[in-house]
Amino acid sequence: MSSGDRLRVSGLVERPREFAMDDLAALDASQQIPDVRAIDPQRRGTAVTLVGLMREVVVDPAARYLTLHAATDNFHASIPLDTVRERGLLIYAMDGRPLPTSAGGPFRFYIRDYLSCHSGEIDECANVKFVDHIELSAEKGFDNRPHDDQAHAKLHGRN
Numbered sequence: 001m002s003s004g005d006r007l008r009v010s011g012l013v014e015r016p017r018e019f020a021m022d023d024l025a026a027l028d029a030s031q032q033i034p035d036v037r038a039i040d041p042q043r044r045g046t047a048v049t050l051v052g053l054m055r056e057v058v059v060d061p062a063a064r065y066l067t068l069h070a071a072t073d074n075f076h077a078s079i080p081l082d083t084v085r086e087r088g089l090l091i092y093a094m095d096g097r098p099l100p101t102s103a104g105g106p107f108r109f110y111i112r113d114y115l116s117c118h119s120g121e122i123d124e125c126a127n128v129k130f131v132d133h134i135e136l137s138a139e140k141g142f143d144n145r146p147h148d149d150q151a152h153a154k155l156h157g158r159n
């Protein structure tokens with residue numbers, strides 16, 4: 001995974017760029033969540049807020065959707081920006097090291113207070129693991145989240 005250690009942010013932004021773990025760690029302390037257990041006791045890792053990340057790229061006001069791409073397993077979710085702007089986090093490290101694949105690393109999206117699977121646009125399924133690219137757009141982007149229990153079971157062998 002040569003590009004797997006960087007997260008690209010592109011689309012309707014003034015300053016498209018790539019972020020390595022260190023770039024995210026260098027973002028303002030006010031946007032850091034040193035230990036996500038403070039938000040969800042079941043999760044581990046260090047996160048930066050979506051607000052902090054979006055500030056770096058300067059989002060175009062015309063952007064209405066945020067699409068999370070995981071090329072590794074071809075999983076994609078496109079969600080209305082307004083609904084996640086204040087609730088989205090990007091988990092990017094664990095114990096000062098890159099977030100392991102077993103935890104969805106190197107970059108994992110996480111929505112505070114997410115809804116249960118396929119119950120809405122910002123459900124648990126939108127907590128995309130192995131995110132390598134975040135794209136901002138005016139229209140809804142590509143999304144292949146499972147739509148129902150059957151598709152979900154097929155994907156995960158559960159639920």
Ligand SMILES: Nc1nc2c(c(=O)[nH]1)N[C@H]1C(S)=C(S)[C@@H](COP(=O)(O)O)O[C@H]1N2
Pocket residue numbers: 070073075117124125126127128129130131146155
């Ligand atoms: N890259 C990627 N991210 C993904 C998935 C996936 O298959 N691939 N599954 C999604 C779904 S359907 C759910 S419910 C959650 C499960 O997160 P967990 O494995 O941490 O419980 O991850 C989401 N993120």
Ligand SMILES: [Mo]
Pocket residue numbers: 117118124125152
């Ligand atoms: Mo899911």
